[in-house]
Amino acid sequence: MEVEAGNASSNSAAGRPPTEISSLTKDEAPSKEDSSWLEYFTFxxxxxxxxxxxxxxxxxxLIVAAQSGARWGYSLLLLQIILIPILFMTQELTAxxxxxxxxxxxxxxxxxxxxGWAWF
Structure with a gap:
């Protein structure tokens, strides 16, 4: 696919990079078979x-994480390894x-x- 010379020069003169206008047809669109089963499983x-x-x-x-890291260093690493899967599962189930x-x-x-419980 080529960019028309007039389009490229007018965009360059305006300080914008040359653009290319194209449309994907149904035949050019990626199909479901192109994605792997691992990507499907992951998402x-x-x-x-x-x-x-x-x-x-x-x-x-992020601020609390930075302050905790500055204060306790790597001493909380084991606790993080234990708590991250629990946090992930809780958020996954809630979603x-x-x-x-x-x-x-x-x-x-x-x-x-x-x-009362909803407010708490």
Whole structure:
């Protein structure tokens, strides 16, 4: 595929890199058979929990992790190795529960246990 000379020169003159406009046809689109079973297994099984773990990592979490590392060094490493799978499983199950019920965790707690427990 070639870029038209007029399009490339006008973009370069405007300070933008040359662009190429193309459209994928249905025949050129990647098929499901192209992806491996390992990719499918990884995203199907670990996908929701991994997204929740990444969403849970905010600025406060990073600051606390840095301060803990500066204070205790590697002495908490064994505890982290034990707790990371537990945290991942909890977040994975919470994400799957939310996907299945179409409700958040707090709404489900409020529905089953009352407002006091949901607030807590």
């Amino acid at each position: 199907r099984i670990f996908g929701p929990g991994m997204l929740v773990c990444l969403a849970d990592t905010d600025a406060g979490c 799957r529960l939310g996907i299945y019920t179409q409700q958040g965790q707090t709404a489900l707690i409020r529905e089953h246990y009352g407002r």
